[in-house]
Amino acid sequence: MRIAFAICTVFLVTLFIAGIALSQESFVYPNKGQSNQQMEQDKFQCYTWAKGQTGFDPMQAPTATTPPPPQSNTNVAGSTVRGAAGGALVGAGIGAAAGNAGKGAAIGAASGGAIGGIRSSRQKRQEENAQQQWQQEQSAQYAQKRDAYNRAYAACLEGRGYTVK
Numbered sequence: 001m002r003i004a005f006a007i008c009t010v011f012l013v014t015l016f017i018a019g020i021a022l023s024q025e026s027f028v029y030p031n032k033g034q035s036n037q038q039m040e041q042d043k044f045q046c047y048t049w050a051k052g053q054t055g056f057d058p059m060q061a062p063t064a065t066t067p068p069p070p071q072s073n074t075n076v077a078g079s080t081v082r083g084a085a086g087g088a089l090v091g092a093g094i095g096a097a098a099g100n101a102g103k104g105a106a107i108g109a110a111s112g113g114a115i116g117g118i119r120s121s122r123q124k125r126q127e128e129n130a131q132q133q134w135q136q137e138q139s140a141q142y143a144q145k146r147d148a149y150n151r152a153y154a155a156c157l158e159g160r161g162y163t164v165k
Contacts, residue, residue: 032161046156056149064138069130
């Protein structure tokens with residue numbers, strides 16, 4: 001389950017980043033009367049140069065730079081039951097010492113169940129926040145690398161007599 005979730009998350013981040021990549025294509029205009037053939041040669045040479053300068057290849061599918069945060073198999077219902085069982089045992093012991101083991105067990109079970117459910121919910125929220133933060137970091141890293149590549153590519157083409165927007 002965790003592996004499938006991680007794969008799904010990486011896939012979604014990749015799709016998101018790919019959308020960013022497609023929206024950042026440049027328009028190139030030849031200022032010195034270059035032919036289409038010359039422009040294509042220059043664009044390829046600038047692509048190769050910019051890729052070498054930045055280590056970023058816009059033709060490659062985006063990939064995550066780090067694995068997604070781990071996901072636990074936290075089950076709120078299971079945590080509530082485990083908490084209730086533990087609380088019942090503690091409550092029964094305290095209740096027995098006070099003279100009413102059944103009442104102590106009932107109070108302990110209710111308290112333990114509530115605490116178990118709260119802990120599980122808190123853990124699940126923390127995992128979701130970590131996942132969201134990871135996705136944002138991956139997107140920001142990709143955007144930063146893509147921006148560096150775009151600047152290098154544009155500088156190369158402008159040096160060869162093109163306007164790049």
